[in-house]
Amino acid sequence: MPSPLLPRAVFAMDPVHLPLLFPPALMARLKLTSELDPALVVRDFTDPAAAEVLARTEVLITGWGCPHLDADVLAAAPRLRAVLHAAGSVRSLVGDALWKHGVTVSSAVTGNALPVAEYTLAMILLAGKDAFTHRERFRTTHAYPTHAETAAIGNVGRRIGVIGASRVGRRLLELLRPFDFTVLLHDPYVSVAEAADLGAELLSLEDLLRHSDIVSLHAPDIPETYRMLDRERLALIRDGGVLINTSRGALVDPEALSDELVSGRLHAVLDVTEPEPLPAGSPLYHLPNVFLTPHIAGSLGNELERLGRIVVEELERVVTGGALVHEVRHADLARVA
Structure with missing residues (x-):
């Protein structure tokens, strides 16, 4: 007793x-x-x-x-x-x-940060190999890619842009250290020196979007971050770039993102969306350049x-x-x- x-x-x-x-x-x-x-x-x-x-x-x-x-x-x-x-x-x-x-x-939010960071790392590595595109292509062609089709893939020197040195963002930065990446960071509360200690180069949001191959969102869902990735900022991501969102769908303009993805200009890994879940008629369910998961990155x-x-x-x-x-x-x- x-x-x-x-x-x-x-x-x-x-x-x-x-x-x-x-x-x-x-x-x-x-x-x-x-x-x-x-x-x-x-x-x-x-x-x-x-x-x-x-x-x-x-x-x-x-x-x-x-x-x-x-x-x-x-x-x-x-x-x-x-x-x-x-x-x-x-x-x-x-x-x-x-x-x-x-x-x-x-x-226990710090305990929940680890699986989200692990999920994100896995998606970064797979996106760097363009695994999702090749999986879809292999389904229909049953053929191995040519050298020309794989010339641009790989994770050596890949530029990873992390938006938000949150608990998840910091765990992800730790997990990225052993890999041969160039890591960029945007967070208005982090200094240049602190970013360097975290293993990243601090940039403005616009510069991070311009210079990243893969952009991963880890900012909090607060009024200041609502639609922080609007149509103009999404347009800054290079052609063929990848957006990963395990934070909240509200951080991204959903119509602008859908337009970029339907056009095929960008790729995305989305564990969260707005609305959540997406309506049954959303084209994102069927696009080969979109990898959707049902909010599974956190602790399960x-x-x-x-x-x-x-x-x-x-x-x-x-x-x-x-x-x-x-x-x-x-x-x-x-x-x-």
């Missing part, structure tokens, strides 16, 4: 995610560091059946499917002091009432355990009075995802 001195914790998420986020070993650690009922998952903070437990709750362990956390949560859980989010961004999850009340918020399957481990370790720090490693500060939300 947990000590009565341990904080009362409650899950608030879609329960379908619990087994992968917290397999038996991690669930056991949670139960050792908190008063927690694994069978209780709150989906409605006004539910009378959860009222007694919420009145004693100090820690919410949240995830995908958690309702918005605002004044109603504080009314139901007046002793709440920490929200530990077993997923990515908390921008749309945590309301002003919790920030004003001084509730500590932590997110056994990768969820990494997010759960981050939350368990944060809860252990809450109990021992240690500083949270993955704390999210309200002031940072203006420029992070």
Whole structure:
């Protein structure tokens, strides 16, 4: 039995995610560091059946499917002091009432950054080999490409433009280091020296687009980045260039992108789109120069355990009075995802 001195914790998420986020070993650690009922998952903070437990709750362990956390949560859980989010961004999850009340918020967003960066690296390498075009051609011709058809492919000296030194962007920059790439970076919050330390040359957005063979988007979805790749900026990417988007569809003008892709001038790897998913009649589903995936770059399957481990370790720090490693500060939300 947990000590009565341990904080009362409650899950608030879609329960379908619990087994992968917290397999038996991690669930056991949670139960050792908190008063927690694994069978209780709150989906409605006004539910009378959860009222007694919420009145004693100090820690919410949240995830995908958690309702918005605002004044109603504080009314139901007046002793709440920490929200530990077993997923990515908390921008749309945590309301002003919790920030004003001084509730500590932590997110497993850094754990989610790794699979996105891994997906992006894989796509960069495949795009550099023009693997998607040759796969489509091989389907119909059953013939190997000629030397002329492969003369322009390869990953030696390929110029990779990374837009955004976000958590994902920085993990991608780390993963790119062993390869024979020229790495370019655009981020208004990064200095030339810091970019060099990250292994990249800092450029303006326009210069990055002009000089990159492959452009990968990792900027946050904030008002300043809405449609940052508009028709004029997309036109700066060289003919045959590749755009990879694992961030948010809102960062790109969808009509302008569709026009570039339908014309065949650009190639794209799109794990996110706007709208999401695309309507059934979208030509992007059928274009040979477009590789679409259904928002799978982030943590899925056994990768969820990494997010759960981050939350368990944060809860252990809450109990021992240690500083949270993955704390999210309200002031940072203006420029992070």
